[in-house]
Amino acid sequence: MGFSLSVVNSLGTSKPLLFGYGADVVYKKNSIETTFGRLKEISHDILEFYKNEVGKLGFFEQTQSSNYKWQLTSESTDEEMRMFLAVIQDVADKIIDELKL
Numbered sequence: 001m002g003f004s005l006s007v008v009n010s011l012g013t014s015k016p017l018l019f020g021y022g023a024d025v026v027y028k029k030n031s032i033e034t035t036f037g038r039l040k041e042i043s044h045d046i047l048e049f050y051k052n053e054v055g056k057l058g059f060f061e062q063t064q065s066s067n068y069k070w071q072l073t074s075e076s077t078d079e080e081m082r083m084f085l086a087v088i089q090d091v092a093d094k095i096i097d098e099l100k101l
Contacts (some may be wrong), residue, residue, distance in 0.1 A: 001022040001024055001025075002019060002020050002021045002022050002025060003019070003020045004016050004018065004019050004020070004035075005017050005018050005020075005088065007092045007095050007096060015038070015039055015041070015042065015095060016035045016038050016039075017034070017035060017039075017050075017088055017091060017092065018032055018033060018034050018035055018088070019032070019033050019035060020032045020033075021033070028069075030071065030072040030073070031069050031070060031071050031072060032069070032070045032072065032084070033063065033067050033068070033069045033070075034050070034051075034054055034060075034067045034068045034069075035067065036050065036051060036066060036067055037065065037066075037067070041099075042095055042098060042099070043098055046091065046094045046095060046098060049090075049091065049094065050087070050091045051068075053087040053090065053091070054068045054084075054087060055068065057070075057080070057083060057084060057087070059076070059080050060084075070084070
């Protein structure tokens with residue numbers, strides 16, 4: 001089981017920002033992964049901002065597909081989650097402003 005987090009416009013079109021995977025997804029167990037490749041309709045500047053900001057977070061690792069993955073463990077902290085959610089909020093705000101969603 002997992003989840004996704006997307007920005008959705010008034011027509012119901014969504015832009016997925018990330019996917020989360022639960023304990024039952026063996027190869028991605030308990031992780032959050034960015035979705036840079038699925039954000040083709042946003043500006044290069046916003047995409048680069050998203051990549052740079054997530055890259056600055058020391059608890060994400062770059063994947064072979066050039067996304068970033070955070071492997072959640074018992075050592076993951078609420079502060080890390082707050083830092084990540086702040087990045088996601090900034091990116092979502094920029095997408096909404098750019099696309100006038």
